[in-house]
Amino acid sequence: MMDIINKQLPIPLYHQIKEDIIEKIKNGTYKVNEKIPSENELVKLYSVSSITVKKALLDLVNEGYLYRIQGKGTFVAKPKISRVLTLMSFTEELREKGLKPETKVLEINEISNSVIAEKLNLSPEESITKIKRLRLADGEPIAIQTSYLPSKILANVASEQLEQMESLYKILESIDIQPYAAREEYSITILNEKELYTLLKQKKGVPAFSVKRITFTKENVPFEYAESILRWDRYSIEVELKSEY
Structure with missing residues (x-):
């Protein structure tokens, strides 16, 4: 299976993860108000550290693509x-x-x-x-x-x-x-x-x-x-x- 992110590129890994999640939101893979994979699942999916995944998710929350519910997970936000x-x-x-x-x-x-x-x-x-x-x-x-x-x-x-x-x-x-x-x-x-x-x-x-x-x-x-x-x-x-x- 082809890697989702390319560790040889000069683009930060967290940014590549962000772009992949945004693309999945746009193409309907992740739907509005739907829970996305957990941090641990994303770590395995992208083969990166938890710190990298946390950074990508935090940016996406701050940019309005995702929202969090304590104790339940991270969900897709309505488009701005x-x-x-x-x-x-x-x-x-x-x-x-x-x-x-x-x-x-x-x-x-x-x-x-x-x-x-x-x-x-x-x-x-x-x-x-x-x-x-x-x-x-x-x-x-x-x-x-x-x-x-x-x-x-x-x-x-x-x-x-x-x-x-x-x-x-x-x-x-x-x-x-x-x-x-x-x-x-x-x-x-x-x-x-x-x-x-x-x-x-x-x-x-x-x-x-x-x-x-x-x-x-x-x-x-x-x-x-x-x-x-x-x-x-x-x-x-x-x-x-x-x-x-």
Whole structure:
């Protein structure tokens, strides 16, 4: 039988093991939520030390390919949703990846907030519509998004439309407001607020992606400021870089 890893290559053994396990996840040999072979079984399979196997598995857990249950073993994690920096709506983004999007509107309120007003180029006292939503993929909560829009642009939108919305951008397109450009800021946050980790079905203290975004029309007018919390175990961030030469 041909060796699965090649000890003559200059590639570290743990990395070769990682690549082999990733390939088995991708081709369905190891299925989502299925237990993979134990560390001892992998040591025999790859003919390497337990330290090498532990290193490979730890990396795969940290990278989101696997997860561990104490006393039970190591299992295949659900694939992460690769979030490409794009103007595509959440709904379109998930559908493109073969996932079923769902939105639960948590809150719709009229507020005044001078800090947010400044981001939207509004006067401090102008009314702002706050829309807080729980976003789900295949029935699983993966993000909490809070959008702030100038109330005046929603004047002709029925409250029922907002309360039952699937896609905010579809509603905005119906009133001739389309995203043309956006500026996003990414950071890592910790889920310490009970509402956040409860809605996302996470444990207190786990990390999450925090995304702050201002979206502009073609005329460079900001029409939405949004703050999103994304589950770290379901998202990865993908950035495409191109040379100017």
